[in-house]
Amino acid sequence: MSPARLTARSLTVGYGQEPVLSDLDLDVPSGAVTALIGPNGCGKSTLLKSLCGLLPYEGTVELEGKNLGGIRRTDRARRLTMLPQAPVAPEGLTVAGLVARGRHPYQSWMSRWSAQDEQEVRRALQATGLSHLGTRPIAALSGGQRQRVWIAMALAQDTPTLLLDEPTTYLDLAYSIEVLGLVRRLQTERGKTVVMVLHDLNLAIRFADHLVVLGDGAVAAQGSPAEVVSSELLDDVFGLDAMVVPDPVTDGPLIVPR
Structure with missing residues (x-):
């Protein structure tokens, strides 16, 4: 082991x-x-x-x-990333918007959104097969797609x-x-x-x-x-x-x- x-x-x-x-x-x-x-x-x-x-x-x-x-x-x-059971996304949030929240640990008043953040979001969307759904509202997705979005957010956190x-x-x-x-x-x-x-x-x-x-x-x-x-x-x-x-x-x- x-x-x-x-x-x-x-x-x-x-x-x-x-x-x-x-x-x-x-x-x-x-x-x-x-x-x-x-x-x-x-x-x-x-x-x-x-x-x-x-x-x-x-x-x-x-x-x-x-x-x-x-x-x-x-x-x-x-x-370390923790994805809780049955998480709920804020109303109106898009796929890309939710995945981008995975980058919060890397943001501060000194370090704003960067090219690295953008790259990690793109990689997470690609890895989960969601690149074509970036602008889609979370509420419009199927159950399997929605769960993949949450996993993509965890991936974007890059832990x-x-x-x-x-x-x-x-x-x-x-x-x-x-x-x-x-x-x-x-x-x-x-x-x-x-x-x-x-x-x-x-x-x-x-x-x-x-x-x-x-x-x-x-x-x-x-x-x-x-x-x-x-x-x-x-x-x-x-x-x-x-x-x-x-x-x-x-x-x-x-x-x-x-």
């Missing part, structure tokens, strides 16, 4: 007296796609928000070997690490595969480190290099899909009675409910 890009040690996070995550240890490999999976309410989104400092926590989170709390907010925004909270929410299977195929290309073609929360277990297995399985506020298992996925784990963590068979397309594991 590649060296860790993000690590958590003894991570404890809660919204009240009862912690959602307790004494959790995690290693996110660099240059890979990691999927966080687990039953509803197990803390997947909570973990993702903690890894970028959006939630207070006890313990330690490190980004590229540095304590996350010690990294200035602007510097953090140039190293080595992307955190995606359920990027396939509200999308049908065809759009889900389209968006996850884009995520995979970001890793293979640009070397991005991606951490994403997914509900669909078979999509997580197919598109992720590394799985982190959460259960009861802790990491139940982590590793490659082949190392992690078993009938026993599915029963223990998800309460799912299923077989694990070879995927005829990828030769990886495939979950088939009994």
Whole structure:
């Protein structure tokens, strides 16, 4: 496994007296796609928000070997992008206008919009297949297109690490595969480190290099899909009675409910 890009040690996070995550240890490999999976309410989104400092926590989170709390907010925004679940764009904003917002960490009263900013927006639109839709209002797009625009905005931010909270929410299977195929290309073609929360277990297995399985506020298992996925784990963590068979397309594991 590649060296860790993000690590958590003894991570404890809660919204009240009862912690959602307790004494959790995690290693996110660099240059890979990691999927966080687990039953509803197990803390997947909570973990993702903690890894970028959006939630207070006890313990330690490190980004590229540095304590996350010690990294200035602007510097953090140039190293790490977080795309929340089901984000909403301001009314009337165009595709290019939203993607351009990814360049905010590079703007200040001393440094205004530059040729570099323009280039990164163009690259992000091209990478997501949206160059021809730059002037289109966000509201006029399909669900899959809209999600690609948000990913393009994250790309324009030009960070080595992307955190995606359920990027396939509200999308049908065809759009889900389209968006996850884009995520995979970001890793293979640009070397991005991606951490994403997914509900669909078979999509997580197919598109992720590394799985982190959460259960009861802790990491139940982590590793490659082949190392992690078993009938026993599915029963223990998800309460799912299923077989694990070879995927005829990828030769990886495939979950088939009994």
